Amino acid sequence: MREVFHQSLDDVQGRLVEIAELVTIAITKATTAFATSDVALAEEVIEDDRLIDARAVVLDELAIEILARQQPVARDLRMVVSALRMSASLERMGDMAEHIAQLARYRFPERAIPKGLKSTFTSMGELDVQIATKLADLLRTQDLTIADEIRNLDDDIDELHARVFEKVLSDTWKGEAGATVDATLASRYHERFADHAVSVAKKAVYLATGDWTAEGETSENAV
Numbered sequence: 001m002r003e004v005f006h007q008s009l010d011d012v013q014g015r016l017v018e019i020a021e022l023v024t025i026a027i028t029k030a031t032t033a034f035a036t037s038d039v040a041l042a043e044e045v046i047e048d049d050r051l052i053d054a055r056a057v058v059l060d061e062l063a064i065e066i067l068a069r070q071q072p073v074a075r076d077l078r079m080v081v082s083a084l085r086m087s088a089s090l091e092r093m094g095d096m097a098e099h100i101a102q103l104a105r106y107r108f109p110e111r112a113i114p115k116g117l118k119s120t121f122t123s124m125g126e127l128d129v130q131i132a133t134k135l136a137d138l139l140r141t142q143d144l145t146i147a148d149e150i151r152n153l154d155d156d157i158d159e160l161h162a163r164v165f166e167k168v169l170s171d172t173w174k175g176e177a178g179a180t181v182d183a184t185l186a187s188r189y190h191e192r193f194a195d196h197a198v199s200v201a202k203k204a205v206y207l208a209t210g211d212w213t214a215e216g217e218t219s220e221n222a223v
Contacts, residue, residue, distance in 0.1 A: 005070050008062065012083045013139070015059040019090045020136035020200075022052050026097035027132045027193060031125030034100050034186065035118075039108040045101035052094035056087045063087075078210070082203045086139075089196040089203075093132070096193040103186055112186065114179035117167060124160050124190040127153050131197045138204055147201040154194040161191040 026045050033042035063084050066072065072080055103112045113121050131153050138146040164187040167173060168180050175183065 005066075005072075005076075008066050008070070009076065009079060012059065012063060012066070012080065015055065015062070016083060016086055016090070017136060017140045019052060019055045019059065019087065019094075020132070020139050022048070022055065023090055023093045023097065024129070024132040024136050026052065026094055027100075027125075028129050030097040030100040030104075031129060033104040034112055035122060035125060037104060037108055037111050039105055042101040042104040042108075046098055046105070049094050049098040053091060056091040056094075059087045060084060075207075075210075079207055082207045086200045086203050089199045093193050093196045093200075096189045096196070099189045100186060103182055103189075107182065112182055114175045114183045116173075116175075117164060117183055120160055120163055120167075121186060121190075124157060124187070127157050127160070128190055128193050131157075131194050135197045135200055138201055142204070142208060144205055144208055147205050150197055150201045154198045157191055157194040161187050 026048060029041050030045045032038060033045065063080050066080050067077075070076075106112075131150055134146050134150050134153070137143070138150070164183055168175065168183050173180070
């Protein structure tokens, strides 16, 4: 019975990695579609988000079954509960990638990136892809130094997010209402994607060390 139990725990971890890898693919495609107005690629992201959602549901059902049947304690309990919470954040990351892709689709054949912000959004997209890739590596290897790298990249995203708002609120901004909405929404989606990644990384550290700090707690219930 214990062998089956530990196989189930290994399955939970494997499924987390699988979802994180799907999220990495989604954000890579979404940021490319957003930058290039590739509507076909955007449609792929939107359609494939269902797969991320389905994988998250399966993982959640497995975790709940473990709780009900095995009644884990100590670190095992911490792992199962953390997996449930990480699954929710990963699913939201998939949603953020989908939202970015939707902006590209809605504005097609025009470009979704407003003039004057191309380099900023290119950097934000690259950073989000790096964060997603590192998050999958963290869940796969449990190398906790990667969590610090993710937080540092999130700080860079936050700076770019603030820069977008400074731009659209400045007297020199000439964008029309639609461009302003696109810019603020896209920036928010990129920033929230990174915040959810930090949340997952934080839980991975907690799972390994049992240490839970207040840093990053505000992202727990964010949309």
